[in-house]
Amino acid sequence: MTGFFRKGRVIFCLVFCAAIMIVVYAKFFSLALGKQPAPRVRVPVVERGAIVDRNGKQLAVQTDFFHIGVTPSKIRSPETFSLLVAGTLEMDPAEIESKIRTATNPNFTYIKKKISRAQRDELQKILSESEFADFVKFDKIPGRIYPENSLASQLIGYMGDAGRGLSGIEYSQQSVLQPEPKPGETGTIHGDNIYLTIDADLQYKLEKIAKNAMETTMAENIMLIAANAVNGEILSYVSLPSANLNAYSFADKEETIDRPAVAAYEPGSVFKIFSVASFLDAGSITPDDSFLCDGIYQRKTNLGETITIKCLDHHGWINARTALKYSCNDALAQMSERMETNTFLSYIRKFGFGERTGVELPAETRGSVKNVNDRYWSARSKPTMSIGQEISVSALQMVQAATALANGGVPIQLTVIQRITDVDGNIKYIHKPQTKERVLNAASAQYLLSCMETTAKSGTGTRAALGDISIGVKTGTAQMADTVHGGYSDTDFLSNCMAIFPIEKPEIILYIVIEKAKGETYAGRIVAPVIAEAADEIIDHLGMTRNGAASLEHSGKITIKDNAPLALVPGRPMPNFLGRPKCDIIPLLETANIKITGEGWVVAQNPQPGMPYTENTEIELTFE
Known part of the structure; x- marks a missing residue:
């Protein structure tokens, strides 16, 4: 023992311990006196608000998707791995194997993006019993489910993989649906819910009519x-054709x-209602003035230019009403x-043409209204514009202008947002009608409505007549640019065709192109005819009173039985989905x-009601 503790060894040990x-101590003082690392800040979670119709039917709902990635260098048998996960991912095993073998980064590559939670859960179960469990990663990303698929798809819009709206209301109301966190904010931040003005059930019915018209006319x-x-x-x-929002990346x-x-076009003869309204309101013509139609309008300018505009017939002496008819x-x-x-x-500009309507949608066109200093202005421009050519408009502008006729000469601002609520349902915004600058006096607007009614009764719009509800229409057919x-x-x-009804007290403007x-x-x-069919559907859906309709006395109280909530519990029988709405x-x-x-x-389901339900059961529901 004494021989072991020699002086040299003791000194070496003491020096080593001292060092x-x-x-x-040097490290301690360095950390104590040095700049402290910034505390780890918790990034707040932002839950995107929902988009629903005016009655609360869900049209765009927050959900989570997952990207699945792997470490290629750790996958010893890409072929085995591919066969294991291909069915759940709904992919070709050869495609998965190729992605692994050709990955440029040996440490990570994505196999598939935006898989559902159900797919993620199934894969985790499969992989937990395999050698690949430690080499697969699932990245959670915010996403959207669009329960109604293509219904009003351009209006609703689409949210991309980065969690931001790319079109429609998803884009224009990004800051409302998904507000940016404020400095210092933590926890969960909830975006607001947007109630659109559309009625999803009515939208579905009118889209069905429009699809049938599109197929019939091969438009x-x-x-x-x-x-x-x-x-x-x-x-x-x-707006048809339309995209399935749940498969937006595959849409044409x-x-x-x-x-x-966004589409600007020459409206043709429908525009004549706004031209005649302008002539009449300014006192340039009166309802009794007559004009001789001999089938062609011709005029020579001071420069010797001849302006020629053809008419479809020889109408003889006619007034403004007959000219529109x-x-x-x-x-x-x-x-x-x-x-x-x-x-x-x-x-024309007071009617709103040449300017955006201001509706809450992105990329709205201004259309085009020339002026006398325009390089393309000519002696022909004014008479040509009066019949709906040499001017481009949007469908929204046409409807906006028609609100002036329906409201005694005062246009009403169009909107697609009915109200906005927070996550608890508290109203943060509710739409109130906004009037614009008066365009016409009330008498001029009323005269134009009566002219449109004449057109529906005995003019070019007779096929739009309803019979039991008064309707005013104006049709137009325009050659398109080559x-x-x-x-x-x-x-x-x-x-295209514009309709306003009922004429006595306008409630609805309907425009089809x-x-x-x-x-x-x-x-x-x-x-x-499509106007008539769509108008009938609107009238019945809104419960508007028809002439001659039977009436019944009623207490005014009705009882609606709520549907019991649906539940899927493993080990219990499959519930009956038949007759249930998507909500x-x-x-x-x-x-x-x-x-x-x-x-x-729901009109059909598989598996049938009463069958055993497990976590892995795939349920197919057919809606009509």
Whole structure:
């Protein structure tokens, strides 16, 4: 023992311990006196608000998706792994194997993005019993479920993988639906819920009518807008073709275009109602003035230029009412001669043409209204504009302008947002009608409505007549521009029709545009009947009173039996989904593997009611 504790060894041990102590104390003082690391800040979680229809039916709902990634260098048998997960991922095993073998980063690569929670749970169960469990990662990302698939898809819009809206209300109301966290904010931040003005059930019915019209006419696209004439709320917003929002990345470009807002076109003869309203209100014409239609309008300018506008018939001596009834180009052009050019352009702009309507949608077009200093202005421009050519408009602008006729000369601001609430249902915003600058006096507006009613009763719009409710219409068929050879196309036409009803006290404005129909193209023949069908659906859906309809006395009290909540419990029998609306199914989507087909209410289900339910059961529901 004494021999072991030699002096040299003791000194070495003491020096070594002292050195360690010096290092420890130096590190301690360095940390104590140095700059302290910033405390770890918890990033707040933002829950995106929902988009619902005016009655609360869910149209866009917050959910979670998952990206699945792997460490390629750790997957010893890509073939085995691919066969193991391919079924759940609904992918070809060869594709999965190829992604692993060709990955540029040996430490990580994604196999598939945006899988559902049910798929994630199934994969975790499968992988937990395999050698690959430690080499697979699931990244949770915020996502959206669109329960109604393509219903009003351009209006609702789409949220991308980065968690931000890319189109429609999802884009324009990004800050409302998903507010940015404020400095120092922690925990969960809830976005507000947006109630649209559309009625989803009415939207579904009108989209069905529009789809049938599109197929019947073999048209390339169709637009339909139904708006409340009194408060400017849009009840239905149809743009076909449309995209399935749950498969937006696979949609064609044509299916993603929000035509009512972004498409600018020449409206043709429908525009005549606004031209005549301007002429009459300014005192340039009177209801009793007559104009001779001999089938063609011709005028020579001081420069020797001859202006020629053809009419579809020889209407003889007619007044403004008859000119609208038969859609006479000759008479409208003659009327335009009586009005000073800048006054005419002023009226057009007061109606809202040449400016965005201000509806809550992105990328809205201004359309195009020329002025006398425009390089393309000519002596032909004013009479041509009066019949709806040499001017481009949007469907929203046409409906906005029609609100002036329906409200005694005062336009009403259009809107697609009815109210906004917080996560607890407290109202933060509710729409109130906003009037714009008066365009016409009340008498002029009333006269135009009566002219439109005449057109429905005995003019070009007779196929839009309803019989038991008064309706005013104006049809229009416009040649479209030939983008290849210039000028106007001989084969491509835009057919549209404006309707306002009831005439005595306007409640609804209905506007339909059919583009590039095959075969018959005259709006009075292909659009007017669709107006009648859609108007009938709107009247019945809203419960508007029809002439001669039976009436019953009622206490005013009704009892509605609430549907019992649905529950899926492993080991218990499958519930009966038949007759249930989609809103009853939505709470189950995050915890169960449910496949939905169609729209409306459940008419078929698989497995059948009463069958055993397990966590892995795939449920198929068919809606009509």
